[in-house]
Amino acid sequence: MNRLLEVLRTTPMRLTLRLVALFLVVSLVTFGVTWWLANNALMDAAETALELQIDALSASDRPEDIASAVRTAAARADADHVILRYDGPQGSVGNYLGPLPKDKLAEVRLKDETGDVEGSYILLRKKVAGGELSAGQDADAFHDLREIFLQVLTFTLLPTALLVLGGGIIFAFRSAQRLRAIEDTLERLATGDLAARLPTLPGAPDDLTRVGLGIDRLAAAQEASVSALRQVSADIAHDLKTPIQRLAVLLDQARAQAPGLTLLDRAAAEVDGIVATFQALLQIAQIEGGSPRARFTAVDLGSLAQTMTELYEPAALETGHDLTLTLHAPGTIRGERTLLGQVIANLIENALRHSPPGPVVLTVDGTAITVADRGPGIPAAEQQTVLRRLYRLDRSRSTPGSGLGLALVDAIVKLHGGTLKLSDNAPGLRVTVEFQP
Ligand SMILES: Nc1ncnc2c1ncn2[C@@H]1O[C@H](COP(=O)(O)OP(=O)(O)OP(=O)(O)O)[C@@H](O)[C@H]1O
Ligand SMILES: [Mg+2]
Structure with a gap:
C-alpha cells in the first residue's frame, strides 16, 4: 500500500494521470460535439420527412378530407414505425389516440391502451385546416447512433486510457525504484558513510542517471577531502602523542626528584x-567517520542505565547529588554499548559538575533516555552552541573539563540515528536522547 502511494506521488505518475485526464476530457468533448452534430442531422432529416408526410395528408383544406386521408394512411401504416393522427372538429382519428407531448418536434415515448403503439418516436405536430396533424416515426436511428457512440467510447477511449495508465504505472514504478536507489545512497552519505555510491540504475541512461553520476562525483570528492583531513589530524595526533607522553614521563621523573613542588603537580x-x-x-572524529557502526549489537537500554547509575552513585554522593533511575518499559536498540554508556556518563557527569547539590533523575522510557537536574540550566539561545566542540558557558570556565562532553554525546547519538534535545527543566537542564526502536 505504501509502495503504491509512493508510486502515485512520483513525477511520471502525476504526469501520466494529468495526461490521461486531459486525453479523456478532450476525447469526451470531441465525442460529445460529434454526437450532437450527428443527432441534429438525424433530427433535421426526420423533421423534413415528417413535414412532407403532413403536407401530403393535409393537401385539402377540408377537415373531412384530411380525416379520411389520415384514416386510410394510418390503416395502411405499421404503428411500430409510423404514427399518424388528426385531431379535427369531429374528434381524433389515427393509429395512436393516446396523450401527446406539448413540444412541436420531439423524441417521445408513446404508449396507448391497445398495445399497438409502444416505444420511442420522433413526433412532429402541425396546425392544419380544422385542427392539428401529428406524424411520427420510430426513433430507432437515434438509438443506433447512441449505441454506436457508446461502443466507440468503450472499445477505443477506455482501452486507450487504460493502456496509457498502465504504461504510466510501469514507468512510475521504474522511476520510483531508481529514485529509491538514489535516496538510499544519499541517506548513507548523510549518516557519514562517504564510501556509499549509487548502484547501477536499471534501464537506459536518462536524467536520473546524470543526477546519480553527479552525486557519485560529489561523494568521491567529499570522501577524498575528508580522508585528507583525517590523515592530517591523525598525523598531528601521532606526531604530538609521543612528545606529550615524553613530557608526562619527564614531569613524573621531575616530581619524583623534587616531591612537594606544587608547580610540577599542576603541570x-x-x-x-x-x-x-x-x-x-580523536574519538569524536572516529565516531563521525562512522566506523564504530560495524560493531553494533543489540543493547538493552534498561540494564545499561542501571549499570551507569550504579557506577555514578559514589560520585553523586560525593558531590551531594541524589541520583535516581526511573525505568518505563525500557527498550532495546542496535548500537555500541560502550558508546551508549558514554552518552549516559557524560550527561550524568554534566549534571553533577554543572548543577549544585540536588536531585538528578535518569529516565529510560522505551527508547528515550532523559537526564534532568535542577541546576542553572542552559539558556535556550545557547542550547545548540554547547554541542560545538570545546564550547563552554562563561560561568563554567572555572570548572574542570574541556567542552567536549556534549559534542561527543551529539556525535554518538547521530551515529545511532537518534535525536538529541536540550530543554528547560524549570529549573535545570533536561537532556532527551531518542533512538529508533
Ligand atoms: N547539566 C548542565 N547544567 C548546566 N550547564 C551545563 C550542563 N551540562 C552542560 N552545561 C554547559 O554546557 C557546556 C558544555 O558541556 P560539555 O559537557 O560539552 O563540556 P564540559 O562539561 O564543560 O567539559 P567535558 O564534558 O568535556 O569534560 C558546559 O561547559 C556547561 O557550561
Ligand atoms: Mg561535560
Missing part, C-alpha cells in the same frame, strides 16, 4: 588534561 595535571582533550577529539 602534570595540565598534561593529563591535554591528553584527555586529545583523546576525546
